[in-house]
Amino acid sequence: MLGEAIIKGMAVTAKNFFGSYVSKERLPTVQYPEERLVPKENARQFPFLVYDGDDWEKGLRCVSCQICEKECPPKCIYIIKSKDKKPDYKGQAQFYPARFDIDISVCMSCGICAEVCPFESIKMDTEFELSTGDRFGGLLLPKEKLAKSNEHYRKVHPTDAAASDAVLAAEIAKAEAKAKAAAEAKVKADAEKKPA
Amino acid sequence: MSAVAGANPRNFELLPKGDANGGELLEISMGPHHPSTHGVFRMDVVLDGEKVVKLKPVFGYLHRNHEKIAEGTSYLASMPYTDRLDYFCSMTNNWAYALSVEKLAGLTVPERAEYIRVIMAELTRVLNHICLIGFFVQDMGALGTPLMYAFRERERILDLFEELTGARMMCNYLRFGGVRCDVSESWLKRAGEEVVKLESFMDEFEQLVAQNEIVMARTQGIGVLPRELAINASITGPMLRASGVNYDVRKVDKYGIYDRFEFKIPLGEHGDLYDRYMIRVLEMRESVKILKQALRDIPDGPIMDSKAKLRGFRPKPGEAYGRIESPKGELGFYLISDGSPNPYRYRVRPPSFINLTILEDMCLGQRVADAVIILGSVDIVLGEVDR
Ligand code: SF4
């Protein structure tokens, strides 16, 4: 019959229309910003720099190795290495970034920087409501703005943060074991030296 | 018949007379900001009344220098750029690129990662075809409704992607020699549920569209692409198969682990719009079959080749071409390495660009309104056409 399929199609539309009053499945629209979806744990937006402890300047994990700068696809990370060194989380003297800028108006949120960083020091944030009226530099974030605490990281990505904490704990344990072994070796060497 | 002097103060070039009715040919430029051209794409058409007598596709508005940029960055840093080629199908783009780099560097992919890749690629195929059909029906004048249903389903698949990879569209998920992060049991369970839901959606959608008299009247016998022409123009993907050529890289190359799954390649016989539409419907069903098998069989194990290196990746000098069956056709990446961290040459074989070259042959003699649907049935994404 001519028009049969059209009527069938209309029935589907009607089912969806009336269904949208009763079933969430058929009404997926969310009225942002009044309503919001629950953010996904893995969601990534823009990178931030992790620091330990309370003082962001002291606790910044970044050692300015510049791997992320090299690997960043649109080259939106800008780093100047420090001349002096400061102790890192293991107590080892390390360089730190004298300057660390990310232009998040260029950043494509790919997460490569977080992936390649060998020091667990740059991670992806989940904040996305960052619009600004300042066209010139409003989205060029210096390290003061990029630095966020490890607690923040634990809050936004609990699973990843736990893994990262474990890696760091292992590193520290390894460093301590090494230091201890070195100290023991030294004591032993001293002891051997004395009688001779 | 040339223009009467004075009647054409701005010197518009009026083309010579068309048919016997004494009309004049009209040259119009559809696009680049035309809602039916699926992006910034322009068709310069010459019309005789409503009939298309000449059509010239003009592209390049979205050119982003992808290949040259890729030659200046490391292999890994090109991965997120491939997401942005065909931005509907980031997973399959990733796969094609990863495949050619793996060939270049001699990496093998662990079993579990291969399964994950198949799951991702088939989900991508389903979401691409769902959206395509939505757009296709919209081009025919069904404004909004079917497209919104299509987008609703697509959103569910994108939710799955986001949960796993952190991004809805720009997943950046595959890595050379594996995938970036592992899928959890709960994710697999949810994916299984979504696949079942997809099936019921396809039934519903088919009721809405497939037997519809208007759809049939607008698509059957229109925009025919003959078999020989399709082969000669190196058309690939659903377009080629709608013309009745049995060629699917998944079966021909058996890349990844596609030889383990049972699925059919649907073929058309007329090569018209209706066949092209039906091929996609049937292909989605086959994808669902593959998905069910993959979700059932996925083994435990590592997800990365132990030889793969994330930092300081430098493949040996050599060249490689990796190709896959992306939802749009054969997507290939050709790479030459000179042993440095960047590829020496990087070339994409984009399916939708090559499929577009045949547009004029399909449109000649058709009406303008049909040219719009014919373009829709080619399934182009301008990110991939222009790169
Ligand atoms: S997320 Fe990607 S684009 Fe953004 S800073 Fe990191 S590497 Fe660069």
Ligand code: SF4
């Ligand atoms: S963020 Fe990480 S990769 Fe980047 S310079 Fe600092 S330590 Fe190196």
